[in-house]
Amino acid sequence: MVSNLTQKERYLAIYISAALTMIGLTIGIAGREDILGIHGALIAVIGLALIFIIGNSYYEPQPDSSNFKKYFDDTTKAGIIFSMSWLVFAAFIGDWVAWLLVFPEATFDAGWASFGRLRPVHTTGVIFGFGGNALIATSFHVVQRTTRSRLPDQLSPWVVIIGYNIFCLVAVTGYLMGITSSKEYAEPEWYADLLLLAVWVLYFVLYLRTLARRQEPHIYVANWYFLAFIIVVAILHIINNLAVPISLTHAKSYTIFSGVQDAMTQWWYGHNAVAFFLTSGFLGMLYYYLPKRAGRPIFSYRLSIVSFWGITFMYMWVGSHHLHYTALPQWVQTLGMSFSIMLLVPSWASAGNALMTLNGAWNKVRDDATLRFMMIAAVFYGLSTFEGSFLAIRPVNALSHYTDWTVGHVHAGVLGWVAMIVFGSFYTLVPWLWGKKTMYSTKLIEVHFWLALIGTLIYVFAMWNSGIIQGLMWRAYNEDGALAYSFIESVAAMKPYYYARAIGGFLFLTGGIVCFYNILKTIRSKAREQVKQPDRAPVPTAAAETQRA
């Protein structure tokens, strides 16, 4: 992959890797009295490894000039591999902690192996590792096709994808060593946050530079979603992570927010991480790969506009529904609840738009497991946004909050919607990128589909049961007017559901491994058939629609 870089890019790449090594060394030496030093050493080692990899191919011949007439897909390929690696790792950790709740003794008497430290490894691994890499990879692919222009250079996409994965690695290893800010879904400490910020700004600039070179006058809808994802995640990340480090040589920092303001800020961030990371970005993916695979134009351009701006505006209000009946002022809770209910309109507009796009292609959905992944993703998107609005209603939330119902809801979204749309997109994309006619095995896609679907259903049903039972037990009174159950009785009652959840998670993990195997086999398969992949936006773009009308 280094051989595709120009001489100047190779030179700059060495220079950047050397700078990374120096930064790592500086952090390592300055933070040698603290755990921070270990992360410095880790970064320095990665920098050195990069120098070695680039240096190894430094004097290879320059890439052919015809290369620059084709799209640049090396970083998309790398992103797919990173994404699938993170999925297998993080889903394994997820299933591991699920078993810990059944067998709590299995912690080897070590801090790193306890539920509290492993839980953010799982969430960060899935959201940022798996989801983030999939988003970056597909956004690079989609933006080039829908603008019909090449990425402006070959080096900055590499810096984005490698820098991003260094961030993920620093985050996850930090939790194992006990470095955490405790902010849910934003646990990394200040220096990792700064690294992500630098990478993110570069990603944003790269995206804008590509859009600036576009050959299409109109910006296709998938890019609206990717843009919203990049911009809003940056805003959320910066504000939520404002903190004062105890010193520049220590990992620990204290957030500038406290108490009720901190709670509101964290859940403003937390719910919009769901909105703009786990929804907007993946809708961008859906708006390109679904119509491409189905061979159908997007059902409605107007619905796309309504749902895009509805989602971008309303989601930012709903974070307070995580804080019903708490010390947060009631007016904020009421606003959060109201917008959560209204949000169902643009959410179902998106889900409906996706499903209506499949109208006329249902025979393909029946035969093609890849398209079925995308269809099921749209269905789960519709179901979990409905459930989300429902759970945001105060009296419903009184029952569901603090229980496994929330955990089930999140997994309906992430397993059912996010992961399924990624699998569908990857199965579409991998043969295109590596110039194969099809995936290595369509049978394995079918196997993966059923493992993923059954695993998700077992997981979600188990958590609905346990969550509702927990909630009811906590509020049950006996005939004497006293609380009917002690807390530990509610814990004991969860055991069968915790078993079921761990089994459902195992099936899903197995499906993920099958998928990764299938992708690797496709890449390595000999049958190299030249397949022309589409290079245009899938819908009648606005302009085309005007012509038609």
Added chain:
Amino acid sequence: MSEKHRKLERSAMGFVFAIILVGSIGGAVEIAPLFTIDETVEEAPDMRQYTPLELAGRNIYIREGCYACHSQMIRTLEDEVERYGHYSLAVESKYDHPMLWGSKRTGPDLARVGGKYSDQWHVTHLNNPRDVVPQSVMPSYSWLKTNDLEYRDINLDLTALSKVGVPYTLEMIDHAVDDLYAQANPDSVKVDGLLERYGEKTTIRYFDGNRSSVTEMDAVVAYLQIIGRLTDVSEISDLSLPRNPGKKE
């Protein structure tokens, strides 16, 4: 509408600014007033800061991810108040950077756990939860009692917290290391200074039962015993409880 939108679609920067504008309104309306509206946080003149030992314990609570399974926020629901105690007030987490309200109760809420159990119970429970609660699914934290607490930099923690608004005085910061040591060593001469700075009610004990060193167990137990007791809520609140939707009449 779609004509205007088609125009917008032709401008990348137009799109960027539109997204920033549309996306900023919700947060601005909901978060900014929380800093300015006085009723958001109650007055509690007797509210004190965490002592250095309690703060160190709180940081271990964060390090181990205890908040992933234990909330510290009792909602205004009757069954919660009966189970855990007075519902939580905003002022009680006024000095909490970050707050640890939590989002999940795999284990019980801890907002009023302070003073509910003895130190010895906590030590036994943290060492192996199933020794006192046979059906517990909590991991054991046996290493807490053998790990010496690292606290020579605790003054840095107090300094950073004072920068973000917690009223630690210069004197508190200067004596942070001594104060931390004193709270876990009742026989120490430094005890008087600690009481002077943090109040006569400050609990000073061999929290882990071990007199020879200050361990992580000392810090965690000191923290657990202060949760919910930084101020006396019954004196602040005269709010009436809403009816519990789950209770039979």
